[in-house]
Structure formats: C-alpha cells, structure tokens
Amino acid sequence: MQLAVLVIFLAAALTPWLYNRLHGQSANVLALVPAALTIWFAMHIPAVAGGEVIIHKMQWVPGLGISFDMMLDGLSLLFALLICGIGTFIVLYAGAYLKGHENLNRFLVILLAFMASMLGLVLADNLVTLFVFWELTSITSYMLIGFNHQSAEARKAALQGLIVTAGGGLVLLAGLVMLGSAGGSYSLQDIFNSSRVLTEHPLYVGMMVCLLIGAFTKSAQFPFHFWLPNAMAAPTPVSAYLHSATMVKAGIYLLARLQPELGGTELWITVLTSVGAFTMLTGAFLALRNTDLKKLLAYSTLMALGTLTLLLGIGTELAMIGFAAYLLAHSLYKGALFMLAGIIDHEAGSRDVRELGGLRKKLPVTAVCTLVAALSLAGIPPLFGFVAKELLLESLLDNMFSYVILGMVILASIFIVCVAALVAIRPFFGAFKAGKDEDKVHEAPSGMLAGPVVLVILTVLAGLLPGLAGDYFTLPATFSVAGHEVEGYLSLWHGINMALMISIVSVLLGLLLFKNWDSVYSVLRKLDPVIRRGPEAGYFKFMDGLVATAEWQTRVLQNGSMRNYLRTIILTLVLLTGYTLFSRYQLHWNFGVDFTFYELAAVVLLVAAAAGACLTSSRMGAVAYMGAFGFFVAMIFILFSAPDLGITQILVETLTVILLVLVLFRLPSFSNISSPMDRASDAFVALLTGALMTCLIMVTIDVQLFEPISGYMIENSVPLAHGRNIVNVILVDYRALDTLGEIFVLALAAMGVYAMIKFKPSTAPGSNHHAGTLILPSKRIPEKDIVHSWQEIHQRMLEEQNIVDAQPEEDEDATEQRSVNETRGSDSETKGEPKS
Amino acid sequence: MMKPGTLILHVAARYLVPLQLILSVFLLLRGHDEPGGGFIAGLVASGAFALYLFTFGATVTRDLLRVDPRNLIGIGLCLGMVSIFPALLNGEPLLTAQWWNIPLPGDSYMKMSTPLIFDIGVYFTVFGSVMLMLIALTETEEH
Numbered sequence: 001m002q003l004a005v006l007v008i009f010l011a012a013a014l015t016p017w018l019y020n021r022l023h024g025q026s027a028n029v030l031a032l033v034p035a036a037l038t039i040w041f042a043m044h045i046p047a048v049a050g051g052e053v054i055i056h057k058m059q060w061v062p063g064l065g066i067s068f069d070m071m072l073d074g075l076s077l078l079f080a081l082l083i084c085g086i087g088t089f090i091v092l093y094a095g096a097y098l099k100g101h102e103n104l105n106r107f108l109v110i111l112l113a114f115m116a117s118m119l120g121l122v123l124a125d126n127l128v129t130l131f132v133f134w135e136l137t138s139i140t141s142y143m144l145i146g147f148n149h150q151s152a153e154a155r156k157a158a159l160q161g162l163i164v165t166a167g168g169g170l171v172l173l174a175g176l177v178m179l180g181s182a183g184g185s186y187s188l189q190d191i192f193n194s195s196r197v198l199t200e201h202p203l204y205v206g207m208m209v210c211l212l213i214g215a216f217t218k219s220a221q222f223p224f225h226f227w228l229p230n231a232m233a234a235p236t237p238v239s240a241y242l243h244s245a246t247m248v249k250a251g252i253y254l255l256a257r258l259q260p261e262l263g264g265t266e267l268w269i270t271v272l273t274s275v276g277a278f279t280m281l282t283g284a285f286l287a288l289r290n291t292d293l294k295k296l297l298a299y300s301t302l303m304a305l306g307t308l309t310l311l312l313g314i315g316t317e318l319a320m321i322g323f324a325a326y327l328l329a330h331s332l333y334k335g336a337l338f339m340l341a342g343i344i345d346h347e348a349g350s351r352d353v354r355e356l357g358g359l360r361k362k363l364p365v366t367a368v369c370t371l372v373a374a375l376s377l378a379g380i381p382p383l384f385g386f387v388a389k390e391l392l393l394e395s396l397l398d399n400m401f402s403y404v405i406l407g408m409v410i411l412a413s414i415f416i417v418c419v420a421a422l423v424a425i426r427p428f429f430g431a432f433k434a435g436k437d438e439d440k441v442h443e444a445p446s447g448m449l450a451g452p453v454v455l456v457i458l459t460v461l462a463g464l465l466p467g468l469a470g471d472y473f474t475l476p477a478t479f480s481v482a483g484h485e486v487e488g489y490l491s492l493w494h495g496i497n498m499a500l501m502i503s504i505v506s507v508l509l510g511l512l513l514f515k516n517w518d519s520v521y522s523v524l525r526k527l528d529p530v531i532r533r534g535p536e537a538g539y540f541k542f543m544d545g546l547v548a549t550a551e552w553q554t555r556v557l558q559n560g561s562m563r564n565y566l567r568t569i570i571l572t573l574v575l576l577t578g579y580t581l582f583s584r585y586q587l588h589w590n591f592g593v594d595f596t597f598y599e600l601a602a603v604v605l606l607v608a609a610a611a612g613a614c615l616t617s618s619r620m621g622a623v624a625y626m627g628a629f630g631f632f633v634a635m636i637f638i639l640f641s642a643p644d645l646g647i648t649q650i651l652v653e654t655l656t657v658i659l660l661v662l663v664l665f666r667l668p669s670f671s672n673i674s675s676p677m678d679r680a681s682d683a684f685v686a687l688l689t690g691a692l693m694t695c696l697i698m699v700t701i702d703v704q705l706f707e708p709i710s711g712y713m714i715e716n717s718v719p720l721a722h723g724r725n726i727v728n729v730i731l732v733d734y735r736a737l738d739t740l741g742e743i744f745v746l747a748l749a750a751m752g753v754y755a756m757i758k759f760k761p762s763t764a765p766g767s768n769h770h771a772g773t774l775i776l777p778s779k780r781i782p783e784k785d786i787v788h789s790w791q792e793i794h795q796r797m798l799e800e801q802n803i804v805d806a807q808p809e810e811d812e813d814a815t816e817q818r819s820v821n822e823t824r825g826s827d828s829e830t831k832g833e834p835k836s
Numbered sequence: 837m838m839k840p841g842t843l844i845l846h847v848a849a850r851y852l853v854p855l856q857l858i859l860s861v862f863l864l865l866r867g868h869d870e871p872g873g874g875f876i877a878g879l880v881a882s883g884a885f886a887l888y889l890f891t892f893g894a895t896v897t898r899d900l901l902r903v904d905p906r907n908l909i910g911i912g913l914c915l916g917m918v919s920i921f922p923a924l925l926n927g928e929p930l931l932t933a934q935w936w937n938i939p940l941p942g943d944s945y946m947k948m949s950t951p952l953i954f955d956i957g958v959y960f961t962v963f964g965s966v967m968l969m970l971i972a973l974t975e976t977e978e979h
Contacts, residue, residue, distance in 0.1 A: 643871040651879035655966055658886050662973035722935060722949070723868035731873060732951040732958070733933050739954070740916050743961040747909045750965035754906075757972045 001056045001070040001123050004037050004080075008116035012109045019105035027095020028447070030108060034087040034115060041072075041080045048077045049476045051485065055125065055189065065186050069125040074476025075256055078328065079122035079249070081473070086245050086335045087115045089451030093339055094237040096447035097346060107147055111237070114140035118246045122253055127176045127186045134172065134218070134250065138165045141247050145234040157230040160539065164217050164227045172214025172254075178207035183261075191261060192483070199265050208262055211254065212271060219251030219305050222279040223535035228302060229286075232294040236342025239294055240451075243301060244334035249327070252308045256323065260483025263315055272313025273405060279306030281408045284415035286531070288517075289524040293341040293351045293423060297334065300377065300419050303412055304330045307392060310405070312481070318398050320482045322391030324474035325490055328462070329388040333376040336455035337423065340370045343444040343452070344427055349435025353422055358432035362441040367428040369452045374424030376459045378417045378510065379503060384462035384469065386503075387490055389413065393499035410506055417510020418517065425514070466490035567685055574692050581692075585699050599639055606632040619664050627657040644727040849891040856884035864959050865952075874955035878962030886970055894974040905971060908964030915957030919950040 011033045019026045044054060058068040072080070094111060098104045117136035124130040139162070146158030182201045183191035191198075198204060215221075220228035228248065232239055242248065255272070262268060283302025290296050304326070311323040343366050345351045348359055360367040376385030396406050434441055443449075462469040470490030478486050494500065513520060557568060595603075609632060613625035630653030638646040674682075713726055713734060723729040731739050860880035867873030889897045923932035935949045 644873070644876070647871060647876050648879070651876060651883060654883060655879060655886065658890075659969060659973065662970065662977065665977060721933060721951070722947070723951075725867060725869050725871060725873070727871075728867045728873040728955070729951075731875070732868075732954050736931050736933075736951070736954060739958065740920075743913065743916055743958055746965050747913055747961055750909060750968045751906075753969045754972050757976055 001054075001072060002058050002068060004040065005070075005116050005120045005123065007037070008033060008112050008119065012112035012116065015109045015112065016105050019108070024095065024099055024104070026105070027091050027108060030112065031088050031091040031095075033112070034084040034091065037119075038081060038084040038088060041077060041084060044072060044077060045472050048072060048074055049472050051476075051479065053189070060126075060129070064128075066128045067126045067187065068129055069187060069189075070120075070123040071125040071189060072123065073480045074324075074478065075253070075480035076122050078324065078473055078477040079253060080119060082245050082328075082331050083115060083118050083122065086241060086331065086451070086455070089335075089339075089454060090237050090241040092447045093240070093342070093451050094235075096445045097237055097342060098235065103147070107144075107235070107237075110140055110143045110147070111241070114144060114242070114247070118250070121250055125188050127180050127188065130188075130254075131169070131173055131176055134214075135166065135169050137247055137250060138162060138169055138218075141165070141231075141238075141242050144238040144242060145231045147235055147238065148233070151233065154233040157227075157233040161227045161231050163543075164224055164539070168214045168217025168224065171210050171217075175207050175210030175212075175214055178203045178210065179258075182207060188257065198261050204262075204265075205267065208265075208268060211258060211262070215251035215254045216275065217251070218254075219248050219309070220279075220302055221251070221275050221305065221309060222282050223538070225279060225282065225302050226534065226536035226539065229290075229295055229298040232292070232298050236294070236338060236345065239298070240335050240338030240342065243298060244338050245331035248301065248305060249308075249331070252305065252312075252327070255309065255312050256477075256481045259312055259315070259481050263312070269313050269315060272309050273402075274313075276306045276309030276311070276313055277405045277408045279303075280310060280412045281306070284412035284419070287419045288415055288513075289521065289527070289531075291352050291354050291521075293344060293353060293427070294338070296353070296419055296423055297337055297341060300416055301330075301334060303416055304334065307409075307412075310409075311392065311395065314395055316395055316398060317478075317482060317486045317488065318391065319395040320478045320486060321470075321475070321488045321490070322388065322395050323481060324477040325384075325391055325470070326388040327477070328469065328474055329376065329384040329459070332455050332459045332462070333373040333383075333385055336369060336373040336452040336459070337377065339448065339452045339455075340366055340373065341423070343448055344370075346448070347444055348427070348441050353426040355435060356427035356433055357430040358428070359434065359441065360428040362432075362438070363428075363443050365443060365449055365453065369449075369456045370428065371424045372456045372460065373452070374420040376463070377423075378420035378507065379413065380507065382460070382463045382492055384459050384466070387463060387466045387492055389503065390494055390499050391490075393502055394494070394497075397498050410502055413503075413506040414509045414513060417507050418513040421511060421514040422517065463492060466492050563682070567682075570685055570689050574688050577696070578692050581695060581699060585703060587695060587698055588702050596639075599636070602632050602635045602639065606636070619667070620661070623657055623660045623664065626660075627653050630656070642727075644725065845891050849887050853884045853888050856880055856887070860884065860959075864955065867955060868949075868951065874958030875962055878959040879966070881959070881963045882966035882970070885967055889970055889974055894971050897974075898971065901967065905964045905968035908960050909968065910964075912957045912960030912962075912964055915953055915960065917957075919954040919957065922950055 011030055015026065015030060018029060022029060047054065054072040056070050058070075060066050060068040091108065091111065094107060095104070098107055101107070114137060117133050117140055120133035121130060121137060124133055142158050142162040145161050146155050148154040179191070179198075180186040182196070182198055182203045184194055184196060185191055198207075201207075217224045228243060231243060234242070280303050283299045283304075283306055287296050287299030287303065290299060308323060308326060308330075311319045311326060341351065343363070344356065344359065347363060347366075348356060350356055372383065376383035379385045379389035392409065396409060432438055467489060470488075474490065475486070475488065478488070606629060609625050609629040613622050613629065616622050616625060630649060634646045634649035634653065637643075637649055710726075713730060717723055717726050717729045721729045721733045723733070860877040863872035863880060864874055864877035865872075867877065885897060885901065888900060920930050922934045923930055926932075926934065933949060933951050935947065937945045938948050939945045
C-alpha cells in the first residue's frame with residue numbers, strides 16, 4: 001500500500017518529462033496509474049468484505065513511535081476506491097478540459113500529488129502520518145484552487161481555503177497528540193485494540209473538541225462552510241474531484257474513523273447532530289439563491305457533508321449503514337454532476353442557469369447523464385441516491401431522534417429537489433439559450449464524457465442492485481465505522497412506510513418550489529444583508545485584525561533601530577531570566593575566592609578596557625578597546641588552563657577588529673547625537689545586564705542541578721574517540737551534529753553579509769508594490785486586479801456570489817460606496833471603505 | 837582607504853603568509869590530540885590572507901587564493917556532510933566516528949578518520965566564510 005501512494009507521487013514527478021514527449025496525450029497515459037490502482041484495490045474487496053483488516057508495516061521514526069504503517073479496512077477501501085476510481089476519470093477529464101492550456105502539465109502534477117496525499121490520508125494507520133498527509137492535501141488543494149493564478153479571485157479563494165483548513169489542521173494536530181497520549185499509542189490499530197476507554201479519559205473533552213474543529217474546517221461544516229463555495233474559482237476538474245468525493249470528505253473520514261473510540265457520548269452526539277443538521281439546512285437553503293451551476297452544486301455538497309456528519313452523530317446501526325450508503329451515493333452523483341457542469345460551461349459558454357436553456361438537442365449525452373445524476377441527488381428511485389435517502393429518513397424515524405432535526409431534514413430535502421431540478425431541467429429544456437451561438441455548441445469530447453457516463457451508470461447499477469453495492473462496498477465500511485459487525489442489508493424497496501411518504505411529499509413540494517423559483521429567487525435576494533453578516537464576515541474581520549496586529553507589532557518591534565532591537569532583546573532576557581533566577585534560587589554572596597596576582601591584573605585591565613570603550617569619542621578607539629578587552633578575556637582563559645579557548649578567542653578578536661575596521665570606514669564620521677538622558681538609560685540597561693550575569697554566575701557556582709558530564713567526556717575521550725584534546729573531540733565527535741549545524745549557520749551568515757554588501761538597492765524591499773496581493777505576480781497584474789484590503793476582497797467575493805451586484809467600471813468609487821451604505825445600513829461599522 | 841603597504845609590510849607579508857598557512861595546516865592535523873582543530877586552523881588561515889589583503893588589496897588576494905571563497909564554503913559544507921555517512925556502511929547510526937589505519941610505505945601508517953574529514957570541512961567553511969566577508973568589504977572600499 002505504501003507503494004500505491006509512492007507510485008502516484010512518482011507519476012507526479014515524471015509528469016513534466018512525459019508532457020514534453022506526449023503533450024496533450026500525457027493525461028490519457030497518466031490516467032492508467034490510478035486505473036491500475038483501482039483494480040489493485042478492487043482485488044482486496046473479497047477479503048475486506050469478509051471482515052479482514054490488511055496491515056502493511058513499515059518503519060519511519062521508530063524512536064518516536066512514528067511508523068509508516070498502512071491499513072486497509074472497509075472504510076479505507078471504500079475511500080481508496082473512490083479516490084483512485086474517480087481520480088482516473090478526473091485525470092482524463094482534465095486532459096480534455098484544459099486541452100492546450102499552457103500549464104496543463106503543472107496541473108497534472110499537482111492533481112496527482114493531491115491524489116497520492118489523499119490516498120495516504122485514508123490508508124495511514126499512524127496518527128502522525130495521517131496528519132502529514134492531511135496537511136499535504138491542504139497544500140496541494142491550495143495550489144489547485146489557485147491554479148488560475150492570474151485571477152485575483154482564484155488566489156483569494158485559494159488562500160481562504162488554505163487558512164481555514166490549515167488553521168483547522170493545527171488544532172487537529174493538538175487533538176491528535178492528545179489522542180495519542182490518551183490512547184497510549186499513535187497507531188490507530190493499537191488504540192482500537194487497547195482496553196482503555198477514551199471516552200472516560202480526563203482529556204476526552206479537549207481532545208474531542210480539537211479533533212472536531214480539525215474535521216469541521218476540512219469538511220466545511222458550519223461555521224467554517226464559507227470556503228467551499230468560494231473554492232469554486234478552481235477549474236472544474238478540481239471541484240469535481242476535491243469538492244465532491246475526496247478532500248472535503250477527509251474530515252468526514254476522520255470522524256468516521258474515530259467514531260468507535262470517541263463516539264457515543266452525549267457531547268459527541270449533540271455536537272455532531274446539531275452542527276451536521278445546521279450545515280445541511282444552511283447548504284440546501286443557500287443553494288437556492290445561486291444561479292451559477294457550480295455554486296449550486298457546491299452548496300448542495302455542503303448539504304451532503306452536513307447530512308453525513310448528522311448520520312455519524314445519530315450513531316445507531318441503521319445510521320451507520322445509511323452513512324456508508326450516503327457517502328458512496330453522494331460521491332458518485334456529485335462527481336458526475338460537477339464534471340457535467342464543467343461540460344456545460346466549456347461547451348455552452350456559461351454556467352448561469354438563467355442564461356442556459358434548450359441544450360438537450362446539442363448536448364444529448366450530457367443532458368441524459370445530468371438528468372439521471374440529478375434524480376439521484378433528489379433521491380428518486382430507482383437510483384442509489386434514493387436508497388441512501390431512505391436510510392437517512394428511516395434512521396431518524398427509527399428512534400424518533402428529534403422532531404426538530406427531522407423537520408430540518410425534510411426541509412433540506414425539499415430544497416435539494418428544487419436544486420436538482422434547477423441543475424437538470426433549466427439548462428436543457430425550453431428555448432435555446434447559451435453563452436455562444438447555437439451552431440458553435442457541440443457535444444463534449446469523449447475524454448470529458450467518460451467520467452460522468454461511467455459514474456451515472458454506477459449510480460443506476462447500485463440503485464438497481466443495492467444488495468451487491470451494500471455487501472461489497474458500504475457494509476464493510478459500516479463495520480469499520482461501527483467498530484463491530486452490523487446486521488443489515490441495502491434494498492431499494494422498503495415497503496410503503498413513513499420514510500417513503502416523506503420522500504414523496506418532499507419531492508412534490510420541491511417541484512412546486514422549482515415552478516415558482518423565479519419569485520423565490522427575488523425574495524431570497526432581499527436576505528443578502530443578513531447573509532453578508534455571516535461567518536465569512538468574521539473571517540475577514542479576523543484577517544484584517546491579523547494584518548493590523550502584524551503592522552502594529554512590526555512598527556513597535558521591527559522599527560529598524562539597532563539600539564531599540566538590542567534594548568528589547570536585553571530587557572526581555574533580563575526580565576525572564578531574572579524572574580526565574582530570583583523566584584527559584586537563593587543567592588549566596590560568597591566572596592571567599594582565592595585569586596592570584598596575575599588574575600587580578602587581568603581583571604583590572606579588562607575592566608579598564610571596557611570603561612575605555614564606553615568613554616572614548618573615537619570609533620577606531622572603541623574598536624581598539626574592544627579588541628584589548630577580548631585579549632584580556634583570552635588571557636583569563638589561558639590562566640585557567642583552557643588553551644583552545646584562549647587561542648580561539650585571540651584569533652576571533654583579531655579578525656573581529658579587522659572586520660570592524662573595514663565596516664567602520666563605510667560609516668559617516670562619528671557624532672554624538674544621543675541626549676544625556678538616552679545615554680543614561682542605555683547605561684542603566686547595560687548595568688542591569690551586567691548585574692544579571694553576575695547573579696547568574698554566583699548561582700552557578702553554588703547550585704549543581706546534576707552531575708556534570710565533563711567527567712564522562714574526559715574518561716572516554718581517548719578510548720572511544722581516539723583523541724586527547726577534549727575540546728576538539730567534543731566539537732567533531734561527541735557533538736558533531738551541533739557543529740554541523742553551526743557551520744551551516746556560519747555559511748549562511750557569510751552569504752547574508754555578502755548579499756547585503758554586493759546587491760544594490762534596485763531590488764530592495766519597497767520596490768515591489770504588489771505586496772498587497774500577498775502572492776508575487778509572475779506577470780504584470782492589471783491595476784484593477786490589485787486588491788489592497790481584506791474588505792475589498794470580501795466585497796469582490798460577495799459580488800462573485802451574487803450577493804452584491806458587480807459594479808460598473810466607471811465611477812467605481814461612488815457606486816461602491818453607495819452599495820456599501822445601502823447594504824450595511826447606517827451602521828457605524830462602515831469604517832474601512834473599499835479603495836479601488 | 838588602503839594605501840599600498842609599506843616596504844617592510846610587503847616583505848614581511850610575503851614570508852609570513854606561507855608560514856601562517858603551514859601553521860594552520862599543522863593546527864588542523866594535530867587538533868584531535870593537542871590544542872588546535874578545524875575552527876582555529878580556519879581562523880589562522882583567514883588571518884594569513886587578511887594580512888595579504890591589507891598589504892596588496894583585494895584583486896591580488898583573489899588571484900592568490902585562486903578559488904572563490906563561496907566555493908570554499910561549499911567544499912567545506914560538502915566535506916562536513918560526506919563525513920556523516922560512512923557510519924551507515926557499518927550499520928551504525930549516522931555520524932558515528934569511523935577510524936581507519938592507512939598503511940604507508942615502510943612500517944608506518946596514517947590515522948584516518950571521519951572526524952578528521954569533518955574537521956577539514958569545518959576548516960574550509962570557516963576559512964571561506966571569513967574570506968568572503970573580508971574580500972567583499974575590501975572590494976567596496978576600493979570602489
């Protein structure tokens with residue numbers, strides 16, 4: 001299994017080379033890699049369906065308990081098959097969708113790297129490995145969403161996705177560490193097999209909250225949901241892959257994976273059901289006020305992710321069966337729908353359902369596929385979406401979970417029927433409307449159609465043969481989620497029962513809603529002011545606050561004055577060390593030290609040199625005094641029989657004086673510009689430091705925390721290290737790794753000095769006035785795309801989501817100002833006006 | 837800033853620089869048993885060229901050095917890294933010191949070890965870093 005992940009990474013690495021030979025055809029060749037892996041994983045189905053857990057062991061950092069072990073159980077297998085199976089068609093699709101795009105090779109590299117990371121994530125047995133792959137998916141998805149890096153919107157959306165998911169990732173790391181220490185091991189298998197009861201562990205609540213935040217950010221649960229619709233700025237293959245079947249399901253995967261260990265408590269059930277249900281309803285509701293096909297699908301994905309969380313929260317056996325079925329059903333139809341939306345966009349030149357119509361004659365295959373996939377989305381028999389939805393309703397009815405949640409589910413399914421109808425009926429029926437002329441609209445190439453067609457056929461097959469899909473795919477996954485064998489089966493027909501009635505009613509109401517969608521849409525537009533105060537506004541507030549804090553602390557701490565830096569560093573040191581020193585140790589003023597005449601002489605000269613350096617008014621004089629000071633220190637080293645230190649000190653002092661002399665010639669002539677007050681405060685800081693160092697030395701003489709290791713070093717220097725000079729043995733043998741680090745630091749410092757002296761200020765900071773775009777432009781960005789504040793980004797994203805009408809080009813300032821005032825009312829919050 | 841050195845300095849530098857370089861190699865090789873070692877030796881070598889630099893200027897020193905100081909740093913770091921790995925061949929953890937006795941003509945042999953290679957790496961890095969800074973600073977003076 002390690003090899004499976006590695007092979008995809010390898011394919012990613014080889015892509016540029018392959019692309020140079022095959023150009024547009026390289027995608028078709030690369031698709032063979034995930035295709036082969038799909039078959040390989042499929043061969044494990046019988047064993048895993050029989051309840052086996054396949055584990056491949058591999059060492060990584062044994063000393064820290066971090067392994068590269070991978071495991072394949074029902075849940076992992078279902079995910080692995082989805083990742084590789086859908087991945088195959090996505091690669092094919094991308095090859096056709098981005099045909100002739102100058103960066104197609106780059107796209108394929110990142111796509112494959114993402115695929116490998118995602119596969120590693122669902123196979124990893126070790127928590128640390130899992131986290132590494134988790135972060136890799138965040139990073140690769142950042143690059144995929146921002147693929148059209150010329151567009152400011154895509155960059156912002158990518159950054160927003162990254163900040164939300166990577167921020168959640170940090171919290172997740174804390175949760176995983178707590179899980180590892182509470183469970184006694186970082187291996188998932190060990191944690192499952194141990195007898196410890198994590199739900200009664202004192203860390204349980206903290207660990208659960210951290211893990212949930214990590215999972216919720218990744219899976220776009222409320223209130224972190226806003227990044228997902230914005231991420232639709234990505235090219236369609238990315239949306240079809242990341243935002244339907246893989247990346248956003250990573251959080252769901254983690255929750256499902258931990259369900260047997262952490263689930264079942266009241267807290268878990270409450271949080272998961274309420275967050276899940278709320279996300280579900282928010283997604284379904286917000287979907288209604290969009291006209292962009294991809295946005296419609298993105299919000300319906302939110303609804304599906306919420307539903308999955310809800311099912312995990314309910315936690316009954318029926319809910320677990322429903323969870324796995326819903327997961328599979330959603331991945332199949334949503335992947336297909338995204339790809340189909342991309343085809344419509346690609347071939348008809350628009351994604352807005354208001355601008356599309358009557359395409360069924362021109363795009364017959366697309367039309368049929370969209371219709372079938374949308375029926376599955378709406379949950380209509382005999383498609384697999386229906387099977388999954390029935391299970392959801394039944395698991396809610398089964399234990400009368402809560403009427404509120406049941407009501408929310410019914411409402412959400414009404415909305416989603418309307419969304420499905422919008423996606424499937426609007427673009428294909430009625431009078432012909434498209435973004436292009438009628439004779440320029442053609443059916444998509446086979447590479448783009450292959451994915452949707454296969455996924456739609458699978459949806460139909462799984463719907464007609466639910467027993468088969470259940471036994472081999474979803475029920476094994478259910479076992480992993482439930483933690484034990486579950487009695488159950490999937491079937492299309494459950495008889496005439498409550499769930500069926502609810503389904504029929506919601507479909508009818510949904511169609512009614514669709515009939516009146518135009519008026520509903522205009523009503524929903526009136527809610528815009530409320531929506532723009534949603535969690536996303538909080539995100540922008542947070543980002544603005546972050547920038548403001550960074551500006552403030554840079555102004556205070558990094559103000560470019562050497563004296564200020566020194567003062568800050570020294571005072572921090574004195575305060576922190578001094579506090580520890582005086583709160584923990586008693587000082588003994590022990591002056592009973594013997595010293596010889598030579599030592600006394602050296603000390604007196606040393607103090608005299610230091611005083612001279614402070615008092616002299618000539619730079620050269622100060623350098624000379626400092627040099628003298630260094631030589632007296634060397635003298636003390638030699639008096640205390642440390643010849644190596646003495647020699648080093650003398651040499652370093654000599655070279656320092658040479659360097660200082662060279663540098664000082666570059667400075668303007670010496671002038672005393674600081675006031676006596678300044679000098680007094682500097683002297684105070686200096687004396688404080690001196691006092692602290694003195695106290696430290698007094699304490700070190702008195703206190704011995706542990707046996708000094710010098711004894712061991714002296715004893716073993718000759719027998720182990722074959723050297724009599726202990727200082728050198730320490731440097732090159734005992735502590736060679738430290739020395740290695742130090743020579744690298746030295747080299748870097750030298751390079752830094754060299755760069756500072758040699759490079760002229762034409763490339764200095766300040767010449768880059770695109771800093772506000774946060775990403776260095778590769779080409780010159782048109783002035784209108786440069787964004788100066790987060791408020792402005794917010795404004796643009798809202799425009800993108802149709803919340804605020806895009807402003808006409810001319811007189812932008814005035815109109816934008818007006819729209820801000822209109823939507824925000826006379827509120828005092830209108831502080832930062834968007835600049836343009 | 838730099839006036840051409842005086843006659844005495846000129847003559848002295850010509851004789852002192854090779855002596856200092858020999859001293860630096862001597863310090864480098866004896867370092868494991870007696871006071872010395874790569875760091876000290878690197879500083880002595882830098883001191884030698886610093887003297888030359890003050891006497892004859894940057895261009896002449898560069899010519900005498902032949903190798904760009906940046907390359908010296910690179911060589912040093914590479915040697916440091918190279919000395920890490922031989923331990924792996926014996927199945928020991930990275931950086932474990934390895935010792936070999938290389939027979940020489942006659943009855944004698946030479947003590948060779950990875951710490952020595954490492955120390956030579958330190959020598960070149962220190963030497964290169966100091967020379968890089970000194971020459972860069974001197975060249976800006978001259979312009």
